[in-house]
Amino acid sequence: YFLAKFSIQKAHDNGEFFTPSAIVQTIVNVIEPDHDTVFDPACGSGGMFISSEKFVEAHGGRVGDISIYGQESNHTTWRLAKLNLAIRGIDANIVHGDTFHADGHKDLKADYVLANPPFKGNIDKGDIHEDLRLKTTKTELLFVERILLLLRMGRRAGVIVPDGVLFGSSNAHKELRR
Numbered sequence: 001y002f003l004a005k006f007s008i009q010k011a012h013d014n015g016e017f018f019t020p021s022a023i024v025q026t027i028v029n030v031i032e033p034d035h036d037t038v039f040d041p042a043c044g045s046g047g048m049f050i051s052s053e054k055f056v057e058a059h060g061g062r063v064g065d066i067s068i069y070g071q072e073s074n075h076t077t078w079r080l081a082k083l084n085l086a087i088r089g090i091d092a093n094i095v096h097g098d099t100f101h102a103d104g105h106k107d108l109k110a111d112y113v114l115a116n117p118p119f120k121g122n123i124d125k126g127d128i129h130e131d132l133r134l135k136t137t138k139t140e141l142l143f144v145e146r147i148l149l150l151l152r153m154g155r156r157a158g159v160i161v162p163d164g165v166l167f168g169s170s171n172a173h174k175e176l177r178r
Helices: 002-010 021-031 047-058 075-086 139-150 163-167 171-177
Strands: 036-040 066-072 092-096 110-115 151-159
Touching (some): 047 075, 066 075, 075 092, 139 151
Parallel strands (some): 036 110, 110 151
């Protein structure tokens, strides 16, 4: 409750938004992260991880059946995520830093990715950690591309994106949708 209230007040800076629990629950129910590795490159306060653990328990598993990895660029939010998970007894590898400029999980291949990445701004491609596979400088598309690169073949991701990604007419939008 208090995390939600705090997040609603603070989250509208820099394109960051608190993800309502009903949306998180929908994403978790669609991708069904019941085992293996779960990753969020912009994990906020860790709500998607908590919902994933609840999903595991609701389907006969126990806390710890999934390995949780995350990254958060906002220092205060990163600390909130660590606290939020710790008070629930959830072990997680959450690192502080920008997923593009200070990638804390360079070699990770995830079975499930859940994300509500920031939508605003452009990232200077020249500053990105020399990952030449990324083909755009639009922030929302870079996150989707990054998620696709981190996802194991045949596994699932649930990502919240602005409607421009779904309906944009630029070549970058069209290529990513393909």
